Amino acid sequence: MRRWPKSWRAALGGSSDPGPPHGRRPGPGAVRAAPRPAPLQELNTALLTLCQPGDALRYGPWRQRLLHRLPDAVRPLRDLVPAARAPSFLDVFADDLREGLAAPRATPGAVVRAELARVYATHPAPPPPWVRDLRRGDADAWRVLRQAQHAAFEAVLRPSWSLVQDLHRAEFTRYAVTAAEAGVGAALCAAVPDSALRADVWELAAHRDADVRPAGRGLTLLPTFHWSGAPLVADLPGQPVYVTYPAGPGVPPSPATAGDRAGALSAVLGRARYEALLVLAEAHTTGQLARRLGLSDATASEHAAALRGAGLITTVRAGRAVRHRRTALGDLLVRPRDRPAPDRATADRPPADA
Numbered sequence: 001m002r003r004w005p006k007s008w009r010a011a012l013g014g015s016s017d018p019g020p021p022h023g024r025r026p027g028p029g030a031v032r033a034a035p036r037p038a039p040l041q042e043l044n045t046a047l048l049t050l051c052q053p054g055d056a057l058r059y060g061p062w063r064q065r066l067l068h069r070l071p072d073a074v075r076p077l078r079d080l081v082p083a084a085r086a087p088s089f090l091d092v093f094a095d096d097l098r099e100g101l102a103a104p105r106a107t108p109g110a111v112v113r114a115e116l117a118r119v120y121a122t123h124p125a126p127p128p129p130w131v132r133d134l135r136r137g138d139a140d141a142w143r144v145l146r147q148a149q150h151a152a153f154e155a156v157l158r159p160s161w162s163l164v165q166d167l168h169r170a171e172f173t174r175y176a177v178t179a180a181e182a183g184v185g186a187a188l189c190a191a192v193p194d195s196a197l198r199a200d201v202w203e204l205a206a207h208r209d210a211d212v213r214p215a216g217r218g219l220t221l222l223p224t225f226h227w228s229g230a231p232l233v234a235d236l237p238g239q240p241v242y243v244t245y246p247a248g249p250g251v252p253p254s255p256a257t258a259g260d261r262a263g264a265l266s267a268v269l270g271r272a273r274y275e276a277l278l279v280l281a282e283a284h285t286t287g288q289l290a291r292r293l294g295l296s297d298a299t300a301s302e303h304a305a306a307l308r309g310a311g312l313i314t315t316v317r318a319g320r321a322v323r324h325r326r327t328a329l330g331d332l333l334v335r336p337r338d339r340p341a342p343d344r345a346t347a348d349r350p351p352a353d354a
Contacts, residue, residue, distance in 0.1 A: 036095035037168040045227035073151035082123040087115035163253040171223040180309030205230040223247035283325040
């Protein structure tokens with residue numbers, strides 16, 4: 001692993017298997033991949049990229065377009081990051097926008113006051129009146145924050161949100177397949193390439209040195225598609241430790257460059273496994289699946305085993321046969337408009353009256 005000036009280390013716990021570092025498996029339930037994107041955390045990374053200088057080749061045009069369409073209602077967010085440090089109550093990982101917008105208001109008053117004091121500690125000017133009201137718990141001030149976050153989401157992310165969801169599905173699938181085939185350690189190091197898992201301690205680049213013990217809280221991986229820097233780590237009391245890591249093509253998603261969205265998931269799984277996942281919306285035996293895809297029984301069985309290992313299908317015995325069917329997790333990754341290819345066992349047959 002490349003040596004970073006600063007690093008973050010998480011003790012994941014689990015097996016004492018002395019095998020290769022990338023092959024060890026953390027304890028059961030220690031690591032979880034978020035199945036859906038988190039709207040407000042994705043917004044946080046987009047605004048972070050928007051406000052940081054540099055990398056004009058990748059982000060310059062995107063920044064210019066975005067700055068021209070940001071409404072005035074977004075401006076209060078700038079008051080909460082006066083010295084390039086944001087209060088922790090903006091770290092919201094809910095996968096539902098409405099739930100996420102309501103989350104900061106539930107932060108204990110003592111935490112709000114401490115966090116606002118922290119972010120303004122090195123700022124020469126005092127906080128504006130609405131931030132002072134927020135510190136006192138004023139309902140109107142909290143409404144200002146909610147409206148600012150909502151307006152920012154609509155301006156920054158709404159135009160490309162469906163693409164973010166598709167990219168997240170593909171990244172989630174990539175992690176699940178790697179974890180099933182090579183172990184959680186390999187999946188962690190594939191998600192964050194400049195990281196390493198050694199003796200159940202995951203070490204990765206960070207903006208500050210830190211040692212974290214998630215213990216019973218676990219660790220949740222969340223890909224972001226608007227950030228290309230070091231992973232962002234949130235260690236909030238009573239919540240899982242969240243690691244937001246850069247994924248995707250390395251440029252902000254744009255509907256104009258969406259391309260073949262279904263192809264992203266197909267590229268991760270492989271075309272045959274992707275088709276199998278589509279077909280298994282309904283239960284099939286291995287033989288039926290093989291005939292539907294135009295494969296041998298052995299090959300169909302291998303694909304089913306890989307999908308089952310990733311938690312995307314379930315297999316149950318039915319007499320002398322086994323039947324495979326897509327799980328709720330598999331349903332989550334397949335968009336309703338995706339349909340399997342025609343039955344290859346009959347596609348080449350001549351019409352009945354030929």
